[in-house]
Amino acid sequence: MKIALIAHDKKKESIINFSISYRHILKEHELFATGTTGKKIAEATGLDIHRFKSGPLGGDQQIGAKISENEMDLVIFFKDPLTAQPHEPDISALMRLCDVYEIPLVTNLAGAEVMIRALEAGFFSWRTIARDEA
Ligand SMILES: O=C(CO)COP(=O)(O)O
DSSP, rough: EEEEEEEGGGHHHHHHHHHHHHHHHHHTSSEEEEEHHHHHHHHHHOEEEEEEGGGGGGGGHEEEHHHHOOOOOOEEEEOOSSSSOTTTTHHHHHHHHHHTTTTEOOOOOHHHHHHHHHHHHHHHHHHHHHHHHO
């Protein structure tokens, strides 16, 4: 599966710890991330991650473009709900595209915990069919 990993600055530590904990699952998949998130996760885990631009510089939109091309299967986005982001419109657009294309999206650690276990259990096989039929 193609998985996007994104975290706002105050959630970076959390997504790094999540990635270390579930490295054994994540390594079986094709990983993408916004710039800084991807760099930090790769440094901490050694995982191979395709990095887009940093979020404020267009990274969220690049991931959105992948979604619109049916090139993303899951978005794990550790959002910071307590800090205003300069690129809020990009973030909303990314989340909107997840809804348009019915791409699973989680926006916090609790959701990510459930989703990663679903991924491990094979609950994402429907995405292969959805992708092929698009
Ligand atoms: O701002 C972000 C998502 O909206 C994340 O971007 P970075 O991973 O480059 O910090």
